[in-house]
């Protein structure tokens with residue numbers, strides 16, 4: 434069976450403080466995007482071997498792959514042994530703040546559950562997802578948007594009627610999520626850069642991880658300032674721990690226009706993709 438594994442952006446990510454377990458308490462709104470990976474899952478029956486392949490050579494194929502972690506968690510929880518074939522056709526760049534790995538993990542949990550006759554409830558899948566990563570549970574819900582609390586694993590579906598055209602711009606460097614969170618407490622705002630919430634019909638957009646990330650990766654605040662100077666851009670923000678920046682426009686034609694201008698501004702090494710929320 435073949436499943437769509439959507440990317441996500443964070444319309445807002447507020448960090449409330451550090452928790453005793455080393456994670457940070459957050460309030461975040463995660464929105465699915467039309468852009469996503471395709472995950473093929475085949476339950477082969479007898480045997481226990483797992484064949485995992487991926488179109489992106491930079492993604493690990495060992496037990497550290499989040500799709501593999503999801504399959505192991507599923508088998509451990511259900512006691513169902515089988516041999517499996519999983520292929521990840523990647524469109525979401527890895528380490529981009531777009532939740533690609535987390536989305537794949539959620540898709541494998543749901544897909545394996547489907548193929549095995551649905552032994553696990555939605556609540557159980559969400560619980561398993563939370564053990565794999567803070568961003569996994571939001572992808573278990575088949576909803577266009579959800580609010581995350583706690584580490585981000587406590588998810589509540591929200592009504593999100595907007596299909597917002599947007600452009601994703603990912604410069605050619607990944608940003609390690611643990612590093613970004615670790616730097617948050619002592620980081621400072623750069624002068625002349627907008628960090629304050631951007632008030633939109635769909636909420637007040639802000640991302641507290643911009644403060645640590647922008648201090649080190651100065652192309653990103655430069656890109657945000659440039660995006661906000663473009664008349665077609667309604668709002669612009671970094672997604673998650675980055676490095677992807679996204680800009681929301683009124684129309685898909687404007688999104689295509691900004692994508693072309695961004696390729697010009699950032700040079701050919703940047704990954705640029707027009708898409709929309711709601712999937």
Ligand SMILES: C[C@@](CO)(OP(=O)(O)O)[C@H](O)COP(=O)(O)OP(=O)(O)OC[C@H]1O[C@@H](n2ccc(N)nc2=O)[C@H](O)[C@@H]1O
Nearest residue numbers: 456457530531532566567568584585610611614673674675
């Ligand atoms: C930043 C966000 C925003 O949605 O996404 P991405 O940018 O990764 O897409 C998430 O919080 C990332 O979620 P996820 O990538 O699943 O993180 P996890 O594997 O749970 O945690 C990776 C590491 O990030 C730090 N971490 C993560 C979540 C959190 N609330 N506080 C943290 O301090 C911890 O150091 C943790 O060990």
Ligand SMILES: Nc1ncnc2c1ncn2[C@@H]1O[C@H](COP(=O)(O)OP(=O)(O)O)[C@@H](O)[C@H]1O
Nearest residue numbers: 498499500527528529530531532533534535537
């Ligand atoms: N199935 C997967 N797809 C993408 N990345 C994966 C996967 N499994 C493990 N990874 C690793 O997880 C890291 C973060 O992946 P991803 O979730 O795409 O980024 P982010 O957490 O920034 O949104 C990457 O460094 C990548 O090597």
